[in-house]
Amino acid sequence: MGRPFGIPIYVSPTWFIVAAFITYSFQSVVAYRLPDLSTPLTYVVAFVFAVLLYVSVLLHELAHCVVARMYGLPVRRITLYLLGGVSEIEREPETPGREFMVAFAGPLLSLGLAALGFAASYVIDPGTIAGVLVFQLWLANLMVGVFNLLPGLPLDGGRMLRAGIWKITRKPVSGTIAAAWAGRVLAVVLVVLPIGLPLVAGQEPETTMIVWTMLLAAFIWFGATQALRGARVRARIPEVNARALARRAIAVTGDVPLAEALRRAAEAEAGAMVVVDHDGHPTGIVNEVAVEATPESRRPWVTAGSLARSLEPSLVLAADLEGEPLIDAMRESPAGEYLLVERGGDIFGVLATSDVNRVFSGV
Numbered sequence: 001m002g003r004p005f006g007i008p009i010y011v012s013p014t015w016f017i018v019a020a021f022i023t024y025s026f027q028s029v030v031a032y033r034l035p036d037l038s039t040p041l042t043y044v045v046a047f048v049f050a051v052l053l054y055v056s057v058l059l060h061e062l063a064h065c066v067v068a069r070m071y072g073l074p075v076r077r078i079t080l081y082l083l084g085g086v087s088e089i090e091r092e093p094e095t096p097g098r099e100f101m102v103a104f105a106g107p108l109l110s111l112g113l114a115a116l117g118f119a120a121s122y123v124i125d126p127g128t129i130a131g132v133l134v135f136q137l138w139l140a141n142l143m144v145g146v147f148n149l150l151p152g153l154p155l156d157g158g159r160m161l162r163a164g165i166w167k168i169t170r171k172p173v174s175g176t177i178a179a180a181w182a183g184r185v186l187a188v189v190l191v192v193l194p195i196g197l198p199l200v201a202g203q204e205p206e207t208t209m210i211v212w213t214m215l216l217a218a219f220i221w222f223g224a225t226q227a228l229r230g231a232r233v234r235a236r237i238p239e240v241n242a243r244a245l246a247r248r249a250i251a252v253t254g255d256v257p258l259a260e261a262l263r264r265a266a267e268a269e270a271g272a273m274v275v276v277d278h279d280g281h282p283t284g285i286v287n288e289v290a291v292e293a294t295p296e297s298r299r300p301w302v303t304a305g306s307l308a309r310s311l312e313p314s315l316v317l318a319a320d321l322e323g324e325p326l327i328d329a330m331r332e333s334p335a336g337e338y339l340l341v342e343r344g345g346d347i348f349g350v351l352a353t354s355d356v357n358r359v360f361s362g363v
Contacts, residue, residue, distance in 0.1 A: 007065050009058065012081035022050040025208065026136070033132045045129055049136055054080055056113055056141050060148075061085040063109035064156075067102050068093075083219050084144075096166040096175070103159035110145035114138045152183030154223030176231040183224030190217040239359055241322040246340050246349035247271030252286075253278065254305020258294060261286070261304040272350030274339060275308040284308030285315070285337045285350060309335065316341055319348035330356065 001009040026046040030037065037045070058080060064087045065075045076088040093099040117138025124131045149157040158179040166175035194213045198205040249272040252261045261273050275284040290307040309315070314333035319340040321329060330338065330353065340348040 004062060005066060005069070007062070007075050008077040010077055010079045012079055014082035015054065015080050018082050019047065019050040019054070022053065023047045026050070029136070030132060034127070034129065037129075045132070049133055052133065052137055053140050054085075056110065056137065056144065057085045059113065060106040060110050060144065061087045063105040064102055065089065067105040071098050071102070073102070083215060092172075096163040096172075099166065100160050100163035103156045103163065106156050107145045107148045110141045110148065114142035114145060117141060150186055151179070152186035152220060152224065153179045153227040154183065154220065155186075158183050158224075158227075173231050173235050176227055176234075180224040180227040180231065183220050183227070187217040187221035187224065190220065233360055236360055237327060238323050240326055240356055242317060242326055242340055242351055243319055243322075243348070245355045245359070246319065246351050247355070249274045249339075249347065249350045251276045251280065251282070251347070252304050254283070254303060254308065256304050257300050258291065258302045258304050258307065259296075259299040262291070262299065272337065272352070273304060274347060274350065275305050275311075282311055282339055282347060284311050285339055287336055288352060288354075289336060309337070311339060315339060317351065318343065327356075 001011055003009070023043060023046040026049050027042050030042040030045045030049075031039070034042065034045070058078065061078045061080075065078060068075055068087070068089045071093055073093060074090040076090055078085060078087050089102070093102055115138075117134050121131065121135050121138060124134050126132070126135060148155050149160075151161040152158040153162065153176070161182060162172070162175035162179040164175070165178050166172045169175065190213045194209045195205050248268070248270040250261075250265050250268050250270045251274050252264065254275045254277075256264075265271070265273055272288070273286040274282050275286060276282050284305065286304050286308045294302055294307065312333070315335055315338050317326070317329055317338045317340055319342055334353075336353055338351045338353075340351050342348055
């Protein structure tokens, strides 16, 4: 839909569902506040409110992204969808203070819009279309700002809570786990309150309120669960060590038959094969998946070089890489195998992506 500040904006098809729901729900409010309007016009005004509400959501997400960019964090895009908007920031802030500021920027902007709308409502005639829209928009932005400040992931308040616990414990994973569990508790409360309170008071719960709270609770619950899974993954990142996971590799020239190359690898108890030129310089890595897909009857007639991926500079990694730097290097250039070399350039072995994935299996 555009690129404000160079950030691509996308609108999910699910937005049309919520826009239709808001239009239908808000039409009765417009009809009550503006009785002189015809029924078709009340629906038009209600739809305009739905659009302006999501413009407010977009500004909320842009606030997150602008602050993130101030800290040098890459932003992929913003997507508006059924339950609001999501900013895809590709990297986490390096410090809890920055995490707090990126998270707080969105609710702060929503509350700022609410304050501006509240002030404007005093100078705009409440009996006009503009007056009705301004009143409802400042109220909606107030609700968006306050709701997002609730202390539980994936809400902004949960990220602020995470930043606080990270600051105290100096462990970002501890902050994520605490804020994610707070998010799960919050999801349960959102389901219980709109149903339980009316029942205690002897009243029937409102169907519309139940639908909205169930949707929000599901969003928070699944977001918190995803955050917990991410925390478990991050806890295992320090275990990823290139040297420890490396496979011993043998060097073969590209014209060696695959069957012979496999025989040499088995004899040397090696788990990988590196293709070298006649001067001994590595030029490729034999792809394990391609080898497994080659029938045994064809292996004497297929050369090792024909199943090798050319050795691009990005596929050569330092053997002493570990933890997040290793994961980042692999993420920048996805591949099945990487050549590990010592600082002097000598071949150490081959790192298979499948072996790294195994570290995270069961998370």
